[in-house]
Amino acid sequence: MVNRKILSLIFLAIGLSILFSFFYFSFFKPKVPTISQKARNFYLEEIIGPPEDAEKIFSQKYSLPVPISGKKFKNDFKKAQEILPFEILIPKEKKYFAMDILSFSGKEKGTEKFFGAFLTEKGAFGIFVDPGFSEIDSQSVFPQKPEEINFKGRKIYFWDFGESKLMLFDKKEIEGKKYPYFLDSPELSKEDLLKILEDILK
Amino acid sequence: MKKLSIIFFFFGFALLPFFLKAGSYEIIKPKEGSSESEYKYEVEYQGLVPCGKCVNIKSGEYPGTTDSKCGTNQQYVPCQICHIFIVISNVIKFFYSELLWPLLGVLISILGLMLLLSEIHPVAFVGEKTVFEGIEKVKEGIKSTAFALFFLLSLWFLINLFFMVMGVAEWTGLREWFKISCTIKESPLAPERAPAPTPSPPTPSPPTPSATSGCPVNGGSVNSPFGCRSHPTNHCWRMHNGIDIVSSDKNIYAANSGEVIAAGNMGNCGIGVKIRDENGYTSVYCHLGSTNVRIGQKVGQGAQIGTMDSTGVSTGDHLHFGIMDSQGNYQNPENFIANCNYSKNYNQNSPNYDWSGEKCRNSDTRCK
Numbered sequence: 001m002v003n004r005k006i007l008s009l010i011f012l013a014i015g016l017s018i019l020f021s022f023f024y025f026s027f028f029k030p031k032v033p034t035i036s037q038k039a040r041n042f043y044l045e046e047i048i049g050p051p052e053d054a055e056k057i058f059s060q061k062y063s064l065p066v067p068i069s070g071k072k073f074k075n076d077f078k079k080a081q082e083i084l085p086f087e088i089l090i091p092k093e094k095k096y097f098a099m100d101i102l103s104f105s106g107k108e109k110g111t112e113k114f115f116g117a118f119l120t121e122k123g124a125f126g127i128f129v130d131p132g133f134s135e136i137d138s139q140s141v142f143p144q145k146p147e148e149i150n151f152k153g154r155k156i157y158f159w160d161f162g163e164s165k166l167m168l169f170d171k172k173e174i175e176g177k178k179y180p181y182f183l184d185s186p187e188l189s190k191e192d193l194l195k196i197l198e199d200i201l202k
Numbered sequence: 203m204k205k206l207s208i209i210f211f212f213f214g215f216a217l218l219p220f221f222l223k224a225g226s227y228e229i230i231k232p233k234e235g236s237s238e239s240e241y242k243y244e245v246e247y248q249g250l251v252p253c254g255k256c257v258n259i260k261s262g263e264y265p266g267t268t269d270s271k272c273g274t275n276q277q278y279v280p281c282q283i284c285h286i287f288i289v290i291s292n293v294i295k296f297f298y299s300e301l302l303w304p305l306l307g308v309l310i311s312i313l314g315l316m317l318l319l320s321e322i323h324p325v326a327f328v329g330e331k332t333v334f335e336g337i338e339k340v341k342e343g344i345k346s347t348a349f350a351l352f353f354l355l356s357l358w359f360l361i362n363l364f365f366m367v368m369g370v371a372e373w374t375g376l377r378e379w380f381k382i383s384c385t386i387k388e389s390p391l392a393p394e395r396a397p398a399p400t401p402s403p404p405t406p407s408p409p410t411p412s413a414t415s416g417c418p419v420n421g422g423s424v425n426s427p428f429g430c431r432s433h434p435t436n437h438c439w440r441m442h443n444g445i446d447i448v449s450s451d452k453n454i455y456a457a458n459s460g461e462v463i464a465a466g467n468m469g470n471c472g473i474g475v476k477i478r479d480e481n482g483y484t485s486v487y488c489h490l491g492s493t494n495v496r497i498g499q500k501v502g503q504g505a506q507i508g509t510m511d512s513t514g515v516s517t518g519d520h521l522h523f524g525i526m527d528s529q530g531n532y533q534n535p536e537n538f539i540a541n542c543n544y545s546k547n548y549n550q551n552s553p554n555y556d557w558s559g560e561k562c563r564n565s566d567t568r569c570k
Contacts, residue, residue, distance in 0.1 A: 005321050011314030018307035026300075047532070048470045048488060048515045048522060049440040052426055059438070102470075106517025115470060115515065132472060132491075132513035141473065141492040142466060161466030162497045184467050 032065050032097055032119075039124030042164065042186040043100060043117035050104075056083045057104040065097035065119045073098050084112050086129060086172050086179045091199035095120055110177035123187035125196060133168075133180050151194060152201065158190055167193050169200075245279060250292050253281040416457040416503040417542035418487060418523050419510070422449025425520060425547045428534040430562035432554045439561040443532035444486060444524030447544060452510040454521055457485045457539065459503040462495045471522070472514020475507050482528025489516045 035044070050057060058080045066073050068090060080103040081088055088103075090096070097119040105112040115128045133141075146157035146168070157168040163186060170181035183193050183200075245257045257279050364370070426446035432439050460479035468474035471488035475495060478484045491511025495501060512519050525535045548555075556562065 004317060008314045008317030008321060011310055011317060013314075015307050015309070015311030015314055018303055018310065022303045022307060042469055046440060046470075047443045047486065047524060049431065049442045050438055051515050051517050052431065052446075053517050102515065104515075104517070108517070111512070111517045113515070117469075126469060130472070130513055132489075132511055132516065143494050143496050159466065161464075163464055164467060166467040182467070184469070 032067075033121045035065065035099060035119060035124060036187060038186050039099075039117075039119070043124060043126060050102075051106070053106060054104040055107050057102075058083055059102045059104075061100045062098060065099050067094065068096045068098050068118070069094045076101060080114065084114055084129075085174050086112070086114075088114050088116070088127075088129070089170070089181060089200050090116065090118070090127060091196055092202045093199050096199075099124065109175075112179075120188075120192075120196070122192055123185065125183060125185035125188050125193065127200070128182050128184070129179050130182065131177060131179050133182070149194075151197065156197075158193075160190070165190060165193060167197070169197055245277060250289065250296065251285075252288050252292070253279045253285045255279070416455065417539060418455055418457045418485070419447050419449045419521055419542075419544075420451045420453065420455075421544075422447050422451070423545040423547040424536065427546075427548055427550075427555070428532075428536065430556040430559045432556070432561070439556065441532075441559070441562050444488075444522050445535050447521045447523055448519070448547070449510065449521075452491075452519070453506050454487055454490060454508045454510055456501045456503055456505045456507050457523070458483060459501060462497055462499045462501060462507075465493050465495050465497055465499075468514070470515040472516065473508070473511070474514070477501060477507075484526040486522075486524035486526065488522035488524075489514050489520060
């Protein structure tokens with residue numbers, strides 16, 4: 001009698017767990033967002049190719065975006081970081097997916113760069129660190145003046161180019177070389193980028 | 203009924219691995235009069251019916267043009283006989299991944315509930331005899347299914363192991379023998395596309411009358427030509443859709459007069475500018491240090507539009523200069539700026555260049 005009761009409870013538990021898992025994976029688990037045509041053109045179109053004179057390079061394109069919380073991305077991210085003297089900053093929530101990561105260094109010191117293209121349900125955005133921008137006066141690099149924003153005690157610069165947005169949100173100095181951090185997007189608004197920045201700086 | 207359900211599960215599970223592995227189909231364009239293909243690429247499934255609509259390009263060498271129906275990196279796939287297999291596989295996948303599991307969950311839960319209720323109050327519930335007879339039948343069914351599943355998966359595992367260990371899959375050419383590969387020859391019904399770019403060694407030809415021929419930089423040398431090139435470190439074969447010009451004069455000038463259609467941060471291009479002329483040709487300038495033009499602005503040929511630098515995917519100061527025709531295909535810029543007399547600072551005979559472009563189209567030699 002006791003055995004049958006236990007057996008029935010086991011059956012019930014198995015059945016309900018199957019149902020729960022199915023509904024969880026079908027409805028509640030974040031689905032991989034689709035890459036828009038605009039984002040494809042902006043981040044995945046290859047007109048440049050890999051830098052010919054790079055000394056070290058790590059490049060990974062994902063045919064379907066992968067979750068940044070996944071093991072595959074974490075391993076790739078580690079490899080990308082090994083080339084760089086600065087810390088790569090990316091958002092810390094599970095809702096972000098990676099489309100492309102690229103890090104490389106040239107022969108000269110201070111030419112290390114990182115480019116990452118990511119995706120949320122709202123659209124694609126990029127995070128990049130480019131010392132090529134470091135000697136540039138943020139006020140004079142483009143004809144349009146940047147908007148200065150005070151965000152959680154730090155000063156950030158925002159440009160709206162119409163076709164895309166750009167945000168300079170941090171600058172680290174390592175051994176005399178400046179590494180500026182940028183966020184950009186062809187489809188997200190300034191507010192969306194600020195929300196992503198909040199997740200990055202958590 | 204019992205026999206029928208066993209047969210159903212038998213065939214269902216026997217075919218399951220085949221259908222789960224049926225993941226890809228590729229589109230090839232055969233070379234005229236040759237058994238080789240001009241290009242081939244893989245497309246990804248979208249929805250139950252995978253054809254008769256625009257689908258995303260997954261991998262492989264895609265000619266990269268925009269057709270009239272679909273955007274870039276998308277291709278219209280007309281329905282062909284081969285798609286019947288894909289639809290069948292999609293239906294079975296739908297059954298196994300969408301229907302079977304909730305059904306199984308509900309059945310097991312009902313079984314558990316019935317058992318529990320019959321224990322609590324056997325007579326008040328359906329009737330003791332009926333319940334236990336039903337339970338026995340369900341138990342038998344589960345046993346048969348589990349046995350069939352175990353038997354088939356073991357068989358599958360053993361056959362696959364045999365193929366791998368004995369190398370059968372390798373020497374017969376059936377590497378992924380269980381995978382349904384649906385190869386679709388490009389149909390003439392598909393929207394017209396421009397031919398794949400076939401780069402040739404950069405011997406300048408007379409500039410096209412419709413294109414402009416101003417110089418983007420005053421003096422300098424071309425350090426990297428237009429075409430398929432290999433990266434010295436990771437040996438990736440990739441198209442270089444422009445030329446790299448190095449010069450001591452850091453000012454960048456508009457090679458054609460027209461309207462600025464993009465200016466600012468442009469991803470891997472760094473700070474970039476795109477200018478489209480009245481004939482539909484677009485000149486592309488990448489890795490600038492700054493720009494003084496903005497979208498919508500009209501510029502004349504020879505107007506200064508920025509300064510040379512190393513922003514974006516670049517490790518040294520240079521200008522990446524590209525020309526795109528009205529169809530969105532990149533052309534060899536050296537054919538348009540022959541009068542600029544840039545010296546050539548690269549070895550045309552270097553093994554790092556493939557002038558036929560074959561290595562860039564072949565998915566085996568391209569880096570993933």
